[in-house]
Each structure stands twice: as structure tokens, then as C-alpha cells.
Amino acid sequence: NTESQIHRQLASGLSMPVGFKNATDGSVTAAVNGCLAASQHHTFFGIDHLGRACAVQTLGNPDCHVVLRGSSKGPNYDASSVAAAVASVRLRLGANCVASNGVVIDCSHGNSGKDENRQIQVVQDIADRFAHGEKGIKGVMMESFLQGGNQDPAPLSELEYGKSITDRCISWKDTERLLNTLAQSVSSRRLKS
Template identity: 70%
Template sequence: MSDSAQESERGQIHAIREAIAEGKNPLSMQGISRWENEVGIDPIINRRVLELDPLPAPADVLAQYPLTAKSRELVAYSRDELRACLYGQDDRLVVIVGPCSIHDPSAALDYAHRLAAMKQELDSELLIIMRVYFEKPRTTVGWKGLINDPDVDGSHNIRKGLLLARKTLIGVLDQGLAAATEFLEPTSPQFIADAVTWGAIGARNTESQIHRQLASGLSMPVGFKNATDGSVKVAIDGCYTAAQRHTFFGIDHRGRAAAVETLGNPDCHVVLRGSSHGPNYDAQSVADAMASIRHEMSEDSAAAHGLIIDAAHGNSGKNEKQEIRVVRDISQRIAAGERNITGIMMESFIEGGNQPAAPLSKLVYGKSITDRCISWPDTEALLHELADAVRSRRWN
């Protein structure tokens, strides 16, 4: 079938589906049967589904864009380094830093090049991992990230987004940087998880059984954020649940429906990110959270040894100037000997602040289209301050 014929048929399918969704009868029963047989429209099963666009199997994507031997070694080694920091065997501070979300792969790799130089300079004090976030959870609606809508125009070319995400991760690894990301869609890890050193379960999903089960089978440490209302208990429960064995619905590397059985992930830990009621990065909040964690979690778990502070989101009111102050407050406490904080997260990009989402041609280069980010010059200064704080803590 020619491209124009395929496009015409797609247009007819959309029209029929929309009519069915509105309760109309666009076809006779004979016509409906024909369309059910030929293009898969079923007004009972898919009344509100406009289209099912098949995606490539994860195995095919990984074969098309494989990790090099050097990148595989980097992922494996950085995961071990991260575990050592989380369990207190390595006294470096974990720093997860980078854009709120990736919308321009070229700008992301530009940022990665800059961050790689800082990693090389400060590696004795800081374990630097770059935020490479492709999926954005939404309270209501909005741009859902590079995988969902790579052209930032509402076209939702997920096939393109998946491939772009994987290529971007490979580019970050090629710079010698480990990568961190949030896992939102339960099937997306099959396409990208082999390139990820640290995973996050966000505040909106930390209570989700699906995401707790997912974390139980992931091969890297995973941070559970406190809920948007401030509850740390749900993050602790997430860590506890993810440490257990589970069996659940999923897909395999060929994209086939599968019953997934996991071993459990003991490397999960709590991330304090503030809430709609205010920040929770202060010393008392950290002490209270650690007391609750140690009451619930085994000493064999990463969570019992310390937590990560997210300096953005509720801890800064999504204001990058306040985020800078939060990082400096934490830096001073680390320098004074604070031991319960094993890591910090910062939202940072080339340009400070943010801008409305739009196609690339209409955007300022290197500036966030989601949350406000700390500028690169300020990021450099903060990384040096954190490294100085770690040196001071070693003397305490």
C-alpha cells in the first residue's frame, strides 16, 4: 500500500473511532464487521481508543543502539560505586544533577560535556551522576517528556522518542558520566534501564503498587520520593515493598506479555523532596525521617544508612534561587559532620530558570521547559562547595 493510501486509511480509522466514541453509528453492522476484520476496530473493546500504534520490541531497540563495552563497564562500575556510598562504605557525597527534563538532546550532551569535566576534577569527594529524565508525571496535563512527545508539538511520536532517549543516554555514557532517570511508564525500562545507574520513583507514584513491583526487579539502586503531601511513610513502605519478591504483569525483551518474577531490590532508599506544605530538608526533618526508616527497615538495606535530599521541588518551591540556598545549607551541615545525608539532587541546566514548552526552533538553547533550573555557572560553584564540605566532614 502506498504512503498516501496508508494516510487515507489512517484518516478514515480516526474518523470512525471518534464517531464511535461520541456514541454515533458511522457504519452499518456489516461495515463495522468489515473494519473489525481488516483494521482491528472493535466498538466494544476500543470505544475510546483512537489508535494502537505498534512499537519495536525492546530487544530490537537495544540491538540497533547497543552499549559499547566501555559503556557497559561504566554502568556496572558506577552502580557498585553508588551502592558503596549508600551503605556508607564510600564517604563521597552522591550528587545527582542535571536538567529537570531532557527536551533537546544536543543541549543535554553539551551539558554532559561540561559536567564530565567537573566529575573528573571532583571525583575524590563527589560521586556525580547526571539527571537524564525523559518521562514527566503530571498532576493534570502538560508535556509528558521526550519519550512521549519528542517534537514538543503534541504529535506524540513515541517510537521516535524511545530511540532519541536511548541515543541520548548512550551519548551521556560516552562522556564518561553515569546517568539517573525517573521510571514512570512500567514498560519503558526494558528500552533504557541497561544504561541507567540510579532510578527514581517520583512523589506521585511512590505509593503505586505497580512502581514498587517495578523497582523490585530493577538492577540499580532506586530512590523513592516522599509523597506530594509530605508523607515519608509511603516512601519507606515503597522501599520495604520493593525489597521483597514479586510476580506481576509485564513484558519481556521481545515485547511479549509476560509474568515477571523478581528477587527484590535491597538498594532502595528514601528521597526527601519537600511537599505542598513546605520543605523537609532541615536537620530535624532528616533526623525524624531516619528514625522512622530505621524502625521499619533492616540494617541490611540501603535505606537504613542514609537518605538523599532533593533540593528542588517542594524543598525550594520550584525557585532556583531558593534551591541554591538549600544546597548551601546542606553543604554547611555536611561540613559540620552531618552523616545521615548520603546524597543531594539538583535541577541544573546551561541557562537558569525556565521557559514555556514549544518546538525546538522557538526555544532558548539550554533552558528548561519544565521546572526552573540552576544556571551552569552557579552549578559549578555549588559543586565546588559540596566537595569542600565533604573534605571538611572527613576531618570531623
């Protein structure tokens, strides 16, 4: 949960990028505040490498970013939603933080209406925007697996290999094609710069 203080504190001690998703109502405030909280030093109760109780001290994580996941109101990967999210980050965190450089778009969930095949259209739209020079998007997330779709959880012997037992996913074949499309669009944008 983006609003969870414990998760924000844990993220402040990770040496890797961490994304904070917008709320399901579409608000980016909690995600922006998550980036701010995780960028700060924290001390909290935890355990050390020997399993003993200790005070964990973190240095803050400068590599957090906002993830636009869509909302109960619909998609939020359009150019105006991206610009508004980046503006919110810059207003709260300043223009020099990593998060102010752009957002990551979750091509699934609310941005695809939870229809795995709609992810393909979302990625193609983003690729077109990359190619035309839009700079507010720094990455994408896709629900992807070896095979498309999903299946209900079952005993291992009854499961179909390579198919998700959680969210509906696009196939690896579609994922590979979309990643190549994104790479070509980024190359096109770089040639124009």
C-alpha cells in the same frame, strides 16, 4: 507516584538505586513503604525481550532510599526532618538496609518553594551540615540545566538552546559551583572522622 504498586514492582527489578519521595503532605510513610516493597521479590505480568507476554520475576532491589522533597507545609531538609525520616526507615526496614544509612534531599520542589535560586541556599545549608559532621544525608538532587530558568514549550525553532521546558532550573555554572562546595564539605567531614 511513590504509592504506585506497579512502580514499586518495577523498581524491585532494577539493578540501580531508586529513590522514593515523601508525599506532598510531608509524610515519609509511603516512601518508606516503597523502599520496603521494592526490596522484595515480585512476580508480575509483563513482556520479555522478544515482546511476548510473560511473568516477570524480580529479586528485589536492595538499593532504594527515601527522598525528602519538601511538602505543601514547607521544607523538610532540616536536621530534625532528616533524623525523623531515617528513624522511620530504621523502624520499618531495620538498621542494616541501605535506606537506613540516610536520605537524599531534593533541593528543589517543596524544599525551595519551587524557586530555582533558593536551591542554592538549600545546597549551601546542606554543605555546612556535612562539614559539621551530620551523617543522615547521603545525597542531593537539583533541578539543573545549561541555562537557568525555564521557557514555555514551543516549536523547536523558537526554543532557546539549553533552557528547560519543564521546571525552573539553576544554570550549569551554579551547579558546578555547588557540586564543588559539596565536595569540599564532604572532604572536611572526612578529615574530622
